[in-house]
Amino acid sequence: MTRLVWFRNDFRVHDNPALMHARRDNEEDCLAITFVCESQWRRHGLGDRRINLIKQAINGLHRSLEKLGIPLLVIQSDLFKDSENDLRHVLGALDVSELNYNIEYEINERHRDISVCRLCQEYEVSTNKFHDQCLLAPGEVRTQNNDPYRVYSPFRRSWLSLMQDYCPAPLGAPAPQASDIISAAVSDLINDRHALPESVSDPLWSTDENTAHQRLSEFLDSDVLRYHDLRDLPDAEGTSRLSFHLALGILSPRQCIHTAWQRNNCMLSGGEQGIDTWINELIWREFYRHLLVAYPQLCKHKAFKPETEGVPWRNNKSDFDRWCRGETGYPIVDAAMKQLLDQGWMHNRLRMITAMFLTKHLLIDWRWGEAWFFEQLVDADLASNNGGWQWSASTGADGAPYFRIFNPTTQSEKFDKQGLFISRYLPELAKLSAKSKHFPSAGERSLYGYCDPIVEHKSARERALTAFKQTLEA
DNA sequence: TGATTGTTCTG
DNA sequence: AGAACAATC
Numbered sequence: 001m002t003r004l005v006w007f008r009n010d011f012r013v014h015d016n017p018a019l020m021h022a023r024r025d026n027e028e029d030c031l032a033i034t035f036v037c038e039s040q041w042r043r044h045g046l047g048d049r050r051i052n053l054i055k056q057a058i059n060g061l062h063r064s065l066e067k068l069g070i071p072l073l074v075i076q077s078d079l080f081k082d083s084e085n086d087l088r089h090v091l092g093a094l095d096v097s098e099l100n101y102n103i104e105y106e107i108n109e110r111h112r113d114i115s116v117c118r119l120c121q122e123y124e125v126s127t128n129k130f131h132d133q134c135l136l137a138p139g140e141v142r143t144q145n146n147d148p149y150r151v152y153s154p155f156r157r158s159w160l161s162l163m164q165d166y167c168p169a170p171l172g173a174p175a176p177q178a179s180d181i182i183s184a185a186v187s188d189l190i191n192d193r194h195a196l197p198e199s200v201s202d203p204l205w206s207t208d209e210n211t212a213h214q215r216l217s218e219f220l221d222s223d224v225l226r227y228h229d230l231r232d233l234p235d236a237e238g239t240s241r242l243s244f245h246l247a248l249g250i251l252s253p254r255q256c257i258h259t260a261w262q263r264n265n266c267m268l269s270g271g272e273q274g275i276d277t278w279i280n281e282l283i284w285r286e287f288y289r290h291l292l293v294a295y296p297q298l299c300k301h302k303a304f305k306p307e308t309e310g311v312p313w314r315n316n317k318s319d320f321d322r323w324c325r326g327e328t329g330y331p332i333v334d335a336a337m338k339q340l341l342d343q344g345w346m347h348n349r350l351r352m353i354t355a356m357f358l359t360k361h362l363l364i365d366w367r368w369g370e371a372w373f374f375e376q377l378v379d380a381d382l383a384s385n386n387g388g389w390q391w392s393a394s395t396g397a398d399g400a401p402y403f404r405i406f407n408p409t410t411q412s413e414k415f416d417k418q419g420l421f422i423s424r425y426l427p428e429l430a431k432l433s434a435k436s437k438h439f440p441s442a443g444e445r446s447l448y449g450y451c452d453p454i455v456e457h458k459s460a461r462e463r464a465l466t467a468f469k470q471t472l473e474a
Numbered sequence: 475t476g477a478t479t480g481t482t483c484t485g
Numbered sequence: 486a487g488a489a490c491a492a493t494c
Contacts, residue, residue: 232475348475349475352475391475400475400476401476401494402494403476403477403493403494404475404476404477404494405476405477405494406476406477407476407477407478410476410477411476458478461477461478461494462494465494468494469494476494477493477494478492478493478494479491479492479493479494480490480491480492480493481489481490481491481492482488482489482490482491483487483488483489483490484486484487484488484489485486485487485488
């Protein structure tokens with residue numbers, strides 16, 4: 001009998017509940033399986049860069065599993081429904097006892113899993129599902145009324161009290177599997193396949209699990225102490241940059257929080273300020289996942305607040321394109337958008353500034369921006385991306401009130417005081433004084449070849465206020 | 475996890 | 486004039 005462990009968005013061998021369960025003893029052999037559903041991923045909006053990185057992560061996983069004596073069957077399936085057929089063939093070819101996997105919470109993924117479980121029933125294969133994306137599974141954190149939380153602060157309070165200032169230790173990696181346990185059928189199946197072609201590695205984003213562990217310890221050994229003070233400064237590299245590893249499951253949130261908890265004198269809050277603040281960000285991550293599960297409309301391009309569906313978005317394609325390319329004439333916005341294109345990543349403060357600029361100053365539907373970020377980001381994650389966008393657009397559960405509109409120039413002066421980040425991505429402005437970099441004069445723009453502002457701040461702000469006000473207070 | 479505007483208080 | 490504050494968006 002063979003146990004399957006299905007890797008989906010958890011490309012790691014450490015702290016992987018499904019993998020550990022499949023290797024709980026040596027009674028049966030264990031085969032890892034994963035499906036490369038490129039068309040499905042594109043349909044979900046992932047871009048080239050991220051898809052390439054997933055393939056790289058799969059190849060890395062392949063090598064890690066090899067060291068553990070666990071073969072990985074990589075199947076290229078196109079769409080989810082194709083992967084179901086492909087799984088059927090595997091179940092037909094092998095004597096499978098069980099299928100183990102860690103749960104994905106997005107709607108298409110859940111539907112796929114429902115039909116896969118049905119398929120397993122047909123073949124008398126038991127299915128074991130595990131929560132690995134949150135420390136407290138979605139649904140476990142509820143108000144006294146037994147409702148899901150809609151507001152962050154009370155969610156956080158409740159989350160912390162349920163955790164009781166404790167964080168369970170990560171699971172580690174399973175013991176290696178002896179090669180003689182592997183059944184002939186599995187060997188035949190594996191030998192029949194060719195591996196996923198090695199993709200070009202991305203110098204900025206390592207998919208290697210051990211490198212991620214190193215970065216985590218490094219961050220929590222020193223950088224985190226300045227996290228509270230530096231995390232809002234895009235030029236400072238004050239953030240962990242671990243969102244990518246979390247998004248692909250190269251790291252688990254438990255590994256992150258447990259390491260932080262240890263460094264924080266075994267506290268989840270009320271300890272060192274930097275560590276507290278970082279853990280708080282990870283609780284935001286849990287919050288958005290819990291929301292996604294509690295409110296399925298979030299998976300279907302719906303606003304959390306239905307009344308905001310009436311906002312008269314302008315949806316001007318050429319304005320949108322200028323925003324995407326970083327040609328709005330607001331330096332902090334443009335530098336940020338160029339960082340996204342350059343790195344497949346954007347600093348969190350800049351995500352808020354650019355998102356608010358698109359939805360408020362340009363009055364363009366948050367879904368356009370959400371899709372662009374999702375395509376470009378190496379850390380693209382439906383729950384967090386949607387949560388952030390709906391926060392900025394004031395359509396979300398616990399969003400910014402619609403009248404809280406960032407002034408991009410003020411944000412720039414506050415968080416990029418010397419204009420160093422702006423200079424990094426807009427070298428044409430390098431010669432300007434720090435003061436001018438935040439918003440160059442008309443003369444300075446034409447002198448250095450920088451475009452004119454796409455909208456005038458004050459009138460754009462008023463346009464957005466009016467649009468929201470008429471919609472929400474009608 | 476704001477910004478703006480108008481008012482009062484300070485020097 | 487400019488800080489400090491409150492009301493409003």
